[in-house]
Amino acid sequence: MTGLRHLIRLILRRDRVLLPLWVLILAALPAVYAASFAELTPTDEARELYARTTAGIPSIEAMLGPIYGSSVGALATQRAGLTLLIVALINVLVVIRHTRTEEDAGRRELVAATVVGRHAPLAAALVVAVGADLVLGLLTAAFMGFSSGSLLLGLSLAFAGIVFAAVGAVAAQLTENAGPARGLGLAVLGLAYLIRAAGDATGSGLSWASPLAWGQYTQPFADETWLPLLASFGLAALLAGLAGWLSVRRDVGGGLVPTRLGPAGSTSLTGPFALAWRLQRGLLTGWSVGFLIFGLAFGGAVSGATEAFNGNPELAELFARLGGGVSLTDTFISTLLGIAAIAAAAYGIQAALRMRAEESTMRAEPVLATGTARVPWALGHVVFAVAGPIVALLMIGAGLGLTYGADVGDLGQVPRLIGAALAQAPAAATLTGLTVALFGLLPRLTGVAWGILAICLLLGQIGALLQLSQAVLDLSPFTHTPHLPGGEVTALPLVVLAVVAVVLTAAGLWGFRRRDVGV
Amino acid sequence: MENAILVSGLHKTFGRTHALNGLDLTVRTGEVHGFLGPNGSGKSTTIRVLLGLLRADSGSARLLGGDPWKDATALHRRLAYVPGDVTLWPNLSGGEVIDLLGRLRGGLNPQRRAELLERFDLDPRKKGRAYSKGNRQKVALVAALASDVELLILDEPTSGLDPLMEEVFRECIAEEKTSGRTVLLSSHILAEVEQLCDRVSIIRNGQTVESGTLTDLRHLTRTSISADLATPLTTIPGVHDLVVDGTRVRFEVDTDRLDDTLKHLTAAGVRSLTSQPPTLEELFMRHYQGAAR
Ligand SMILES: Nc1ncnc2c1ncn2[C@@H]1O[C@H](COP(=O)(O)OP(=O)(O)O)[C@@H](O)[C@H]1O
Ligand SMILES: [Mg+2]
Numbered sequence: 001m002t003g004l005r006h007l008i009r010l011i012l013r014r015d016r017v018l019l020p021l022w023v024l025i026l027a028a029l030p031a032v033y034a035a036s037f038a039e040l041t042p043t044d045e046a047r048e049l050y051a052r053t054t055a056g057i058p059s060i061e062a063m064l065g066p067i068y069g070s071s072v073g074a075l076a077t078q079r080a081g082l083t084l085l086i087v088a089l090i091n092v093l094v095v096i097r098h099t100r101t102e103e104d105a106g107r108r109e110l111v112a113a114t115v116v117g118r119h120a121p122l123a124a125a126l127v128v129a130v131g132a133d134l135v136l137g138l139l140t141a142a143f144m145g146f147s148s149g150s151l152l153l154g155l156s157l158a159f160a161g162i163v164f165a166a167v168g169a170v171a172a173q174l175t176e177n178a179g180p181a182r183g184l185g186l187a188v189l190g191l192a193y194l195i196r197a198a199g200d201a202t203g204s205g206l207s208w209a210s211p212l213a214w215g216q217y218t219q220p221f222a223d224e225t226w227l228p229l230l231a232s233f234g235l236a237a238l239l240a241g242l243a244g245w246l247s248v249r250r251d252v253g254g255g256l257v258p259t260r261l262g263p264a265g266s267t268s269l270t271g272p273f274a275l276a277w278r279l280q281r282g283l284l285t286g287w288s289v290g291f292l293i294f295g296l297a298f299g300g301a302v303s304g305a306t307e308a309f310n311g312n313p314e315l316a317e318l319f320a321r322l323g324g325g326v327s328l329t330d331t332f333i334s335t336l337l338g339i340a341a342i343a344a345a346a347y348g349i350q351a352a353l354r355m356r357a358e359e360s361t362m363r364a365e366p367v368l369a370t371g372t373a374r375v376p377w378a379l380g381h382v383v384f385a386v387a388g389p390i391v392a393l394l395m396i397g398a399g400l401g402l403t404y405g406a407d408v409g410d411l412g413q414v415p416r417l418i419g420a421a422l423a424q425a426p427a428a429a430t431l432t433g434l435t436v437a438l439f440g441l442l443p444r445l446t447g448v449a450w451g452i453l454a455i456c457l458l459l460g461q462i463g464a465l466l467q468l469s470q471a472v473l474d475l476s477p478f479t480h481t482p483h484l485p486g487g488e489v490t491a492l493p494l495v496v497l498a499v500v501a502v503v504l505t506a507a508g509l510w511g512f513r514r515r516d517v518g519v
Numbered sequence: 520m521e522n523a524i525l526v527s528g529l530h531k532t533f534g535r536t537h538a539l540n541g542l543d544l545t546v547r548t549g550e551v552h553g554f555l556g557p558n559g560s561g562k563s564t565t566i567r568v569l570l571g572l573l574r575a576d577s578g579s580a581r582l583l584g585g586d587p588w589k590d591a592t593a594l595h596r597r598l599a600y601v602p603g604d605v606t607l608w609p610n611l612s613g614g615e616v617i618d619l620l621g622r623l624r625g626g627l628n629p630q631r632r633a634e635l636l637e638r639f640d641l642d643p644r645k646k647g648r649a650y651s652k653g654n655r656q657k658v659a660l661v662a663a664l665a666s667d668v669e670l671l672i673l674d675e676p677t678s679g680l681d682p683l684m685e686e687v688f689r690e691c692i693a694e695e696k697t698s699g700r701t702v703l704l705s706s707h708i709l710a711e712v713e714q715l716c717d718r719v720s721i722i723r724n725g726q727t728v729e730s731g732t733l734t735d736l737r738h739l740t741r742t743s744i745s746a747d748l749a750t751p752l753t754t755i756p757g758v759h760d761l762v763v764d765g766t767r768v769r770f771e772v773d774t775d776r777l778d779d780t781l782k783h784l785t786a787a788g789v790r791s792l793t794s795q796p797p798t799l800e801e802l803f804m805r806h807y808q809g810a811a812r
Contacts, residue, residue: 104609176648177609261644262612269611269619278611362606366659369570369600370623373592517572519533 003117007124011098015128022090023132025454027139029083029462030153034076034144036465047075059332062201062301065216073149073221080153082339082461084215085193087136087157088164091129092185095168098125101178105361122247126169126240133161149221159232160215164189166239173246183286190290194297201301211235272372276380279358280351284388287347291340291392295399298336299417302329302404330486333400333417340396341424341478342457344389348432349449351385356439356446365518374513378436382505385432390425397421420484426497427477431456433504440511443519522581523548523670523701524569529578531564531725538564540725541578546703546718551696553712553719554705557803561725562705563603566674569703570600583670596625599663603674603705605655607647613658614643620662632665638687652679664691671695671702677711689715709740710796723803737775740797741805744780745769749788755780766790 012019041047051070054060055078061067065081068074099122117123137151137158144150164185171185172178192210199207207213214228268274355378358364368377397418405413435449442448456476463473473479477500480493524546531539539561546552556562567573569582571591580587585594607616621627636643639657650658656679663671677685692715695702706712712719713733720730729736741759751766758770758780772780774797784792 260646262615262646264612264614264643266612266615266618269615270622272623275619279608282610362602362604363608365567365572366600366602366605366620367623368572369595369598369602370620371592371596371625372623514574516574518567 004120004124004127007120008127011124011128014098015094019094019128019132023136023139025458026083026087026090026157027136027154028143030076030080030140030150030157031143032462032465033079034072036462037072037075037079040465041072041075044070047072051075057328058201058203059298059301059329061203062197062298063332063336065196065213066200066207068219068222071221073144073147073153076144077149077153077216077220080157081216084157084160084212085189087133087161088189088192088212089186091133091161091165092168092171092189093182094129094132095125095165096172096178096181096185098128099169100172100175100181104178118248119244122169122172122243126165126243129165129168130162133158133165136161148224152218152224152226153220155229156215156218156220159229159236160212162236163211163214163232163239166236166243169243170239170246173243173250179282183282187286187290190294194293197301198297272367272377272380273383275367276384279354280381280384280388283347283351283354284384284391287344287388287392288395291343291396292399294340295396295401296403297399298333299400299403299405300407302332302400302407327486329404331483333404333485334420334483334487336400337396337421337424337484338460338478338481340393340421341428341481342453342460344393344424345428345431345453345456347392348385348389348428349435349453351388352381352432352435352439353446353449354385355381355436356443359443359517362518368517374517375509378439378509378512382432382436382509385436386429386501386505389428389432390422393421393425393428394418416485423484423489423494424478424481426494426501427481429501430477430497430504433501433508436508437504437511438508440508440513440515443515521548522546523583524552524703525579525581526565526569527579529565529568529580530576531561531568531573532576538725539568539575539578542722542725543727543730544720545730546701548701549696549699550717551692551702551704551715553716554703554722555707555709555712555719556705556722557707557800560722562707562722563674564725565722566600566672566703566705569672570595597668598670598672599624599666599668600672601656601659601663601674601676603678605652605659607650607655607658609647612644612646613641613650613654616658617643617662617665620659621666624666624668626667627662627665628667632661635661635664635691638691639684653681653684656680657684660688660691664695669700671700673702673704675705675707677706677708685711709798709802713796721802738773739805740774740802741771742774742777742797743769743771743795744792745794746784746792747790748784749790752783752787755783 037047041050047070051067051074055064055067055075063081064078065084067078102121137154137156140154140157141147141150144153167188168181168185171181171188175181175184189212192212195210196207196213196216199205199210199213207217211232214232217228218225269278355364358381364377368374397420398414400421401411401414401417404417405411431449431453434452435446438446438449456478459468459473459476460478463476477497480497482489482493522545524544526542526544529539529542529544530537542561542565544554544565554562554565564573568575568580569587571587571594574588582594583597587594607613611619617632618627621632639661641654641657641661643658645654656676660673660676663673677688680688692702692704704712704715716733718730718732719736721728721736729739746768748766748768751763752768753763755761755768755770756779757776758772761768761770
């Protein structure tokens with residue numbers, strides 16, 4: 001482990017802004033939830049009613065996780081189910097960023113050639129991730145006011161993060177490049193989420209198969225039990241050990257899954273679009289399949305909710321009143337689509353950033369030194385960054401429509417929910433446009449697009465809870481999307497969003513034509 | 520069109536770095552032109568300006584009779600470029616990259632492609648990362664050499680090639696020359712350029728310090744000679760740093776006076792002789808040390 005200290009310092013130096021930022025923001029979320037529940041449902045009766053009627057229905061339990069009580073803390077804990085997911089996601093990305101991405105860039109070789117133990121680079125990334133998770137856990141408890149409940153919640157978040165840091169570490173050993181490693185890590189996370197969602201929706205023990213569920217089965221602020229943390233710790237240790245074992249059984253730069261020989265030539269790579277297709281098709285397939293599976297799974301969970309209502313007319317009536325005439329299923333699906341919109345925007349940003357990656361790895365240069373002009377080259381990627389999220393949204397709409405429609409015996413739900421999903425596309429496209437604009441005009445700042453997306457996510461998640469003014473909420477393009485299905489459709493906001501997206505994209509292409517390549 | 524490349528007074532800054540400082544470069548059509556300079560002297564930057572990838576701050580640049588920035592796409596169809604540091608796509612095989620780049624340039628000659636693969640001993644089925652640096656370089660070289668173009672722009676193309684492959688490369692460039700193509704070959708190794716180039720331009724700190732045929736530049740370079748002579752000599756006119764050790768002599772001689780000196784040596788009877796060609800580093804040490812920085 002020689003050099004471990006130096007490597008840790010290197011990582012901390014590189015992430016000196018990003019790391020404290022995500023730790024702080026995520027640690028603050030549960031406290032914000034708690035504060036808003038304390039305000040919105042001040043009495044025991046109100047919380048009791050909320051826990052029974054909203055938090056406790058299968059579709060919400062599928063989305064967020066189980067509810068174990070009606071105290072402020074218990075309600076906040078369930079809401080923090082999404083925080084848990086984000087913590088896990090970030091851990092996967094952070095570990096891959098400091099292991100496989102480094103190898104991709106060849107920087108790892110530079111380090112490996114110095115006096116550094118064979119395990120040190122992987123260990124350094126894990127140490128930083130685990131450290132950040134533990135700080136996040138303690139801060140979570142501190143922000144909520146120290147109690148056994150808040151500490152347990154904080155540590156549950158931390159340990160979910162630690163498990164997925166280890167998942168990221170294993171994924172980084174298996175593939176030869178950072179892209180597929182991220183894909184693999186996120187697929188595992190998606191699967192864990194789906195298993196938990198299915199288990200919680202049906203109230204079966206299936207959830208125990210998902211490490212994400214362990215983070216919630218600690219039941220903070222209710223029947224508190226520390227045992228699941230032990231399971232998380234064991235799994236994380238096992239996975240980290242596996243990653244370490246794998247890492248010494250392969251070459252620096254190589255993967256365990258060896259790359260096969262390719263074709264000796266190509267007749268299909270005929271132009272910039274064909275090249276973009278080759279570079280983007282993996283992303284497109286991954287996101288589309290992922291969205292379809294989520295749609296199918298949650299379409300099923302929705303019908304569970306409907307059943308609960310059919311057996312309880314009083315409840316159904318209550319909800320009809322609460323939702324202003326909009327049915328609970330519609331509210332649920334529209335919430336789900338709101339989250340899907342953010343994910344679709346993330347895909348758009350990711351696809352658009354491929355352009356920047358092509359440029360900074362100098363792969364764009366030889367292509368742009370051929371008869372390929374800059375705008376067609378960029379358009380090849382932009383097409384995927386715009387159309388890809390649309391395809392993905394279409395998939396989730398179709399998935400939801402199919403299982404939900406089959407359940408209620410109305411396949412008319414398929415076009416209806418596809419339409420509702422597609423209504424999210426213009427908002428997602430504005431972020432793609434923003435990324436393209438940054439790429440063309442301020443290429444060194446393309447990463448800012450992720451920050452903007454994070455702000456949109458936060459505004460959507462806690463903006464209303466914090467009772468921020470409408471003017472602030474309006475900053476997020478997602479605020480302007482109609483609440484579909486069920487809500488009222490007005491064309492104007494969608495058209496405006498689409499126009500903004502087009503203008504931003506055009507500005508980016510205009511800038512790219514005029515600027516230096518390779519800076 | 521007499522000049523394939525005509526650059527004068529080119530300036531380019533990156534933040535506070537003055538990468539190009541009034542650079543001049545003339546490459547005549549049909550010649551192999553060596554573009555020499557130590558690392559960081561601005562060779563790649565000049566080439567990127569010529570490819571329309573960077574926009575110069577001031578000065579003028581003409582490429583194949585056109586404006587490298589405005590007419591970029593049209594000009595690019597008539598040239599092939601090999602970057603100094605070739606990176607390939609991890610999921611594309613070498614053969615796919617060759618075909619892609621060739622096609623984007625307007626097509627490549629399949630026979631020539633096959634022949635070059637053979638000569639460079641390159642397996643086109645491997646993917647991006649499975650190639651070593653030298654092999655990545657070969658992928659780009661095959662794609663460029665198999666393209667039917669007027670001008671080849673090669674940025675330190677032999678870095679990473681082993682000596683055997685360097686030889687193959689030299690043969691290829693010699694053939695390109697016979698078939699009338701223009702070649703701009705950047706390098707920081709004088710010997711490499713010497714064997715291939717009709718004319719060279721030497722740059723330093725973004726400025727051209729010398730330009731001309733190698734014969735023109737002879738006066739700048741010194742050859743190191745050591746010899747074992749039949750009859751000992753104590754003085755040899757016109758040489759530098761003479762060391763005499765019995766019948767052995769060691770000295771440096773201005774390359775344009777090499778002939779006179781050798782005559783002097785043969786008069787004394789030469790038993791053995793080794794000579795070392797001048798290097799770019801020496802040349803810079805001697806003539807441009809302390810020049811602007
Ligand atoms: N994109 C860039 N940003 C900042 N500085 C650069 C950039 N490209 C080149 N430089 C600087 O310009 C100078 C010339 O570089 P370059 O043209 O690559 O030299 P050479 O190819 O002769 O080794 C160097 O000092 C280098 O650091
Ligand atoms: Mg260079």
